[in-house]
Amino acid sequence: xxxxxxxxxxxxxxxxxxxxxxxxxxxxxxxxxxxxxxxxxxxxxxxxxxxxxxxxxxxxxxxxxxxxxxxxxxxxxxxxxxxxxxxxxxxxxxxxxxxxxxxxxxxxxxxxxxxxxxxxxxxxxxxxxxxxxxxxxxxxxxxxxxxxxxxxxxxxxxxxxxxxxxxxxxxxxxxxxxxxxxxxxxxxxxxxxxxxxxxxxxxxxxxxxxxxxxxxxxxxxxxxxxxxxxxxxxxxxxxxxxxxxxxxxxxxxxxxxxxxxxxxxxxxxxxxxxxxxxxxxxxxxxxxxxxxxxxxxxxxxxxxxxxxxxxxxxxxxxxxxxxxxxxxxxxxxxxxxxxxxxxxxxxxxxxxxxxxxxxxxxxxxxxxxxxxxxxxxxxxxxxxxxxxxxxxxxxxxxxxxxxxxxxxxxxxxxxxxxxxxxxxxxxxxxxxxxxxx
Amino acid sequence: xxxxxxxxxxxxxxxxxxxxxxxxxxxxxxxxxxxxxxxxxxxxxxxxxxxxxxxxxxxxxxxxxxxxxxxxxxxxxxxxxxxxxxxxxxxxxxxxxxxxxxxxxxxxxxxxxxxxxxxxxxxxxxxxxxxxxxxxxxxxxxxxxxxxxxxxxxxxxxxxxxxxxxxxxxxxxxxxxxxxxxxxxxxxxxxxxxxxxxxxxxxxxx
Ligand SMILES: Cc1cc2nc3c(=O)[nH]c(=O)nc-3n(C[C@H](O)[C@H](O)[C@H](O)COP(=O)(O)O)c2cc1C
Ligand code: SF4
Ligand code: FES
Numbered sequence: 001x002x003x004x005x006x007x008x009x010x011x012x013x014x015x016x017x018x019x020x021x022x023x024x025x026x027x028x029x030x031x032x033x034x035x036x037x038x039x040x041x042x043x044x045x046x047x048x049x050x051x052x053x054x055x056x057x058x059x060x061x062x063x064x065x066x067x068x069x070x071x072x073x074x075x076x077x078x079x080x081x082x083x084x085x086x087x088x089x090x091x092x093x094x095x096x097x098x099x100x101x102x103x104x105x106x107x108x109x110x111x112x113x114x115x116x117x118x119x120x121x122x123x124x125x126x127x128x129x130x131x132x133x134x135x136x137x138x139x140x141x142x143x144x145x146x147x148x149x150x151x152x153x154x155x156x157x158x159x160x161x162x163x164x165x166x167x168x169x170x171x172x173x174x175x176x177x178x179x180x181x182x183x184x185x186x187x188x189x190x191x192x193x194x195x196x197x198x199x200x201x202x203x204x205x206x207x208x209x210x211x212x213x214x215x216x217x218x219x220x221x222x223x224x225x226x227x228x229x230x231x232x233x234x235x236x237x238x239x240x241x242x243x244x245x246x247x248x249x250x251x252x253x254x255x256x257x258x259x260x261x262x263x264x265x266x267x268x269x270x271x272x273x274x275x276x277x278x279x280x281x282x283x284x285x286x287x288x289x290x291x292x293x294x295x296x297x298x299x300x301x302x303x304x305x306x307x308x309x310x311x312x313x314x315x316x317x318x319x320x321x322x323x324x325x326x327x328x329x330x331x332x333x334x335x336x337x338x339x340x341x342x343x344x345x346x347x348x349x350x351x352x353x354x355x356x357x358x359x360x361x362x363x364x365x366x367x368x369x370x371x372x373x374x375x376x377x378x379x380x381x382x383x384x385x386x387x388x389x390x391x392x393x394x395x396x397x398x399x400x401x402x403x404x405x406x407x408x409x410x411x412x413x414x415x416x417x418x419x420x421x422x423x424x425x426x427x428x429x430x431x432x433x434x435x436x437x
Numbered sequence: 438x439x440x441x442x443x444x445x446x447x448x449x450x451x452x453x454x455x456x457x458x459x460x461x462x463x464x465x466x467x468x469x470x471x472x473x474x475x476x477x478x479x480x481x482x483x484x485x486x487x488x489x490x491x492x493x494x495x496x497x498x499x500x501x502x503x504x505x506x507x508x509x510x511x512x513x514x515x516x517x518x519x520x521x522x523x524x525x526x527x528x529x530x531x532x533x534x535x536x537x538x539x540x541x542x543x544x545x546x547x548x549x550x551x552x553x554x555x556x557x558x559x560x561x562x563x564x565x566x567x568x569x570x571x572x573x574x575x576x577x578x579x580x581x582x583x584x585x586x587x588x589x590x591x592x593x594x595x596x597x598x599x600x601x602x603x604x605x606x607x608x609x610x611x612x613x614x615x616x617x618x619x620x621x622x623x624x625x626x627x628x629x630x631x632x633x634x635x636x637x638x639x640x641x642x643x
Contacts, residue, residue, distance in 0.1 A: 015618040016619070019619055085560060087521040087523065088560065088564050089560075090562040090564055090614050125574070126505075126630070128630035128631050128632050128638075129602060133619075135633060163461075164465065166467070166503025166505045167503050167505035182460060183460035183499065184499065245567060245614075246522075251567070251612070252565045252615055253615050287521075322526060331526070334521060335522055338522075341559055344502075
């Protein structure tokens, strides 16, 4: 089954040069940015609101609505979030490497809509190659007069700065991102203000949007709101990128319409499990998302609503597939270890809780778990996110702490017997995770 | 008086000009400082403080927050192997052991000659090409234990001035997250990201 391509069309049709400004221009590029100069802020915000575009960075918040919150003080700033560090996620990397101008055209449109004259693209430090590609695209676009003084011959000035991070996942959280860009430690800010659109970079109104969100904007203006909505499924408009990894035959990034089922994603798009092994579970939306299992979830449509009702989220679009040789304790340990390592340390429940969870999982996996450890996992989790509800209740400054609870509830609700077997047998029942050829 | 070379000083000026407030240049300037000394020295951090107008203690506080600012001497080649979830599922722990064994360098350490540092990393955004590895932040996808050993032997023997991602992928890599399609013509000469505006990229690596 093949699905319509929008964001990945140019790179698919023209693999050798989809990153160049010549190819971008030859395939209609920058016409929408130019057109946006003749539109008012209200017009642009209304179009994006009507398109139903939801942010692709993980929180799935309406982009148009976010823009409408922009406070009146000026200067306003735009910060594009290219920190992409949620384990399993590698879609923004492909957008930056293979079609940087598409993203940059989105930057110009967003800047015009929000009266921004200086935009920043914050790229994770471990992405020097995507950053180099983007910087070359920026240089090309400056040379054409698409950035700089009087863009496209108008009287609108717009600069863009590419900024490299320093290797800290938490800087993907938008207020931490802003602190980092200010040259501070990348610690999330206390809320309120809830939105950087009120007070953000240098305490001025700031729009923070994800790379993929930016890439959608030229297409919304080009094809119009109705055509864009028709690409999607109900409230989930447009296409979305999913990063598929783990135990699948065809890992990779796929541009898909919402509304296909997990079965289609894993078995058709992903080509099934290597060696025809059994599917045991999968992470439906990045490391922060509670896990799904075949009995309950395989035929659910992939939409924000259906995924949320089933107790998880589409998050960053990362899907990690695990076969029946995977030890749930080890898998959970890896995900929890990530959050423990990346906790910024400001909030006690997150800093202490993630450390404890990691330690307990380690000893269970090593066969040194105690009978009370299963309850202890849930108890520590409850201290991080009271009630272990979905969406999680937050006692911390940012959602990172509660994210660390997702793997715990996932394994304790569905695979408790396997966790207990580690403890009663004093060893991991899976000697080693099998490595597919 | 700056302790930096003329060319680094002019880089620093160019970088400062890209931000509305000086302090925002702290992170890029820390990379400049690393490129000057090979790692992030106290003197380097003090110099950055001068440039952006904050105290050395403030700069140290910022630098210590991020994993990529290496405040200890680091080998010429920093080998970072991802052991996060997707890579773990595809056998990253075995690749890590092979690399540690072949190099004689455990996680977080550097060999005696200062050639190779080894670390296990959290997800580096190449999960579709698990097991993923970076050398000086240049990517190799689809690494196996055997190829990991070959990589270490090659680094020790060939000692390239700078590493190039396409060359390493060709020699040691396997399945990729996606078609890279376009070759990279720059190299990375030290344990910091190779990015032209920071003057940390080596031209014409091959
Ligand atoms: C711990 C944490 C990490 C995050 N990491 C990222 C990230 O790497 N990239 C991203 O775009 N958004 C990330 N987000 C979401 C951002 O805070 C923000 O919602 C998003 O960038 C807004 O852009 P969007 O509306 O276009 O999605 C993260 C959030 C949290 C709480
Ligand atoms: S929840 Fe964790 S990562 Fe977020 S601000 Fe608190 S300590 Fe930092
Ligand atoms: S999990 Fe290894 S690169 Fe993402």
